[in-house]
Amino acid sequence: MKAVLVDDEPHALTFLENQLLGVGDVEITGSFTSASTALDWVLSTPPDLLFLDIEIANVNGMELAETVLSKHPDIQIVFVTAYQEYAVKAFELNAVDYIMKPISKNRLKKTLERLQTKKQQESIPAEKTTICCLPSLQFFSGEKPIHIHWRTSKAKGLFLFLLHHLGHHVRKDVIIETFWPDSDYKKAYAQLYSTVYLIRKTLTSVFPSIRIDNFEQSYTLEVGDIHIDYLEWEKKWSQLPALSDSTLPAYLTLLDEYRGDYLHEEDYLWAENRREHLKNLWRETATAVADYLFEQGRYEQAARLGQKIQEMYPFLEESYCMLMRIYAALNEPFYFEKQYNKLVHMLDEEFAIAPSPELIKLHDECRKQLTE
Structure with a gap:
């Protein structure tokens, strides 16, 4: 040496x-x-x-x-x-x-x-290590979960904040304003330094490639060859080819790999924009696939995906309308009416509004289709 x-x-x-x-x-x-x-x-x-x-x-x-x-x-x-x-x-x-x-x-x-x-x-050659943020922070070595004991909630939150800005310089004053907004200058910096030290002590012995670099006025997080689930998911989404019978499996696999909304269980306000962005990508992709399946006459597959969209986004009116059309095509009057009644109840409970003329028209058209 x-x-x-x-x-x-x-x-x-x-x-x-x-x-x-x-x-x-x-x-x-x-x-x-x-x-x-x-x-x-x-x-x-x-x-x-x-x-x-x-x-x-x-x-x-x-x-x-x-x-x-x-x-x-x-x-x-x-x-x-x-x-x-x-x-x-x-x-x-x-x-x-x-x-x-x-x-x-x-x-x-x-x-x-x-x-x-x-x-x-x-x-030592290691198995693929993954940091998951969908829907909460988890660490995996291959398929095996790795338990991390965080000494303080601030240490966990600051690690996620740096991960959120992976590879970018994050100014120390921005970190302090986010995590210690009510502390005086000296005390806030002391808390920041000790929290960074805790993160290093918690993670570096388990993940040697994780590094927090200090640049006087900012920090940068580097993770080496560790995989980040939401970044990989978004990359796969960006590389999807046009939707067709041959590419449909890739779309369905991608939708299944979305385990939940970004840091949803952590509930950090600063994560909201990315959470909504990824959420919209999944919803728009799932809706496009469900519509494709419907147009191809694969109604049962379309129904299963429509139900999943509704489970993840129960206040999305479009999912109820989609399922109403699918159940009408399947000649299932019971499930058709159930979807309509659920939608009416949701609109009243959550938004205090009555069904729109367009929704009533869709209901009448589908009922007519069922009686023909």
């Missing part, structure tokens, strides 16, 4: 070198007291591991680490300092560890063991 050491105190640097050499399994490829020289070396010859003092001759080690990670996110960083106050900030940068001076060999061994365990986990 190749390592670079950075500390502006020569004696501290020498001490760390000796301790590492005593531990073994580490090749020191660079040792620097100058932050700028160290940065040039690390960016041009990236090591596996970077031991970095947090305060280096008026240079903020945190900022130096951010620069390194922005160019080489796979470099593992271990912060070394005499000041405990930096601990939360260090882990916020996704450091593999945080070591207090003076450094002991036993403490270094634990750090290297932790790093080795992390590398082994990343190298």
Whole structure:
């Protein structure tokens, strides 16, 4: 394992070198007291591991680490300092560890063991991992659910908020306004940092590819090769060919894969726009397929899909009208009248309105069809 050491105190640097050499399994490829020289070396010859003092001759080690990670996110960083106050900030940068001076060999061994365990986990071929948001947050490895214990509801909510904005920079002030709108500035930022730390502690040991990158004024969530159900569903929807007998199975499979509305069971207000967008895609697609089946004379299939549309959207008048036409075509007067009565009751209970002239006309036309 190749390592670079950075500390502006020569004696501290020498001490760390000796301790590492005593531990073994580490090749020191660079040792620097100058932050700028160290940065040039690390960016041009990236090591596996970077031991970095947090305060280096008026240079903020945190900022130096951010620069390194922005160019080489796979470099593992271990912060070394005499000041405990930096601990939360260090882990916020996704450091593999945080070591207090003076450094002991036993403490270094634990750090290297932790790093080795992390590398082994990343190298093991894993089953397809999926994060599901339809209709609530769930994690799966293959078909097996993975239980995640969230220490706080804010940690779960913030993870979902970052997932909602996957791959985009989310400003910290926007996060604070969303989750801690009534807290004062300092307290809100402290809560934000500790919540980010909780998310990392909760998820990174289970999902090494999940990473929250810090960019001073914003955060970005990256998930690596983990699949996100609603993104995959929307991608499949966008690639659907024209509806025909040969493509009908692909449409029906896509409709079945929609397990429920986006984060419906979580009930976050900021998720509403995407929830409505995906909901409308499913409804419009299901309605188009049901209409196609009806036109092809496949009334029973059309009825099953119409019932599913009605179950998911009980206040959608169009689903009742669709089923009325289908039951009239099937010559099922009982189910036809049942749909009409359900619709009349729904309109009265939910909207306090009577059936429209168009609805009464449809009812009369279908009844005439049934008596012919």
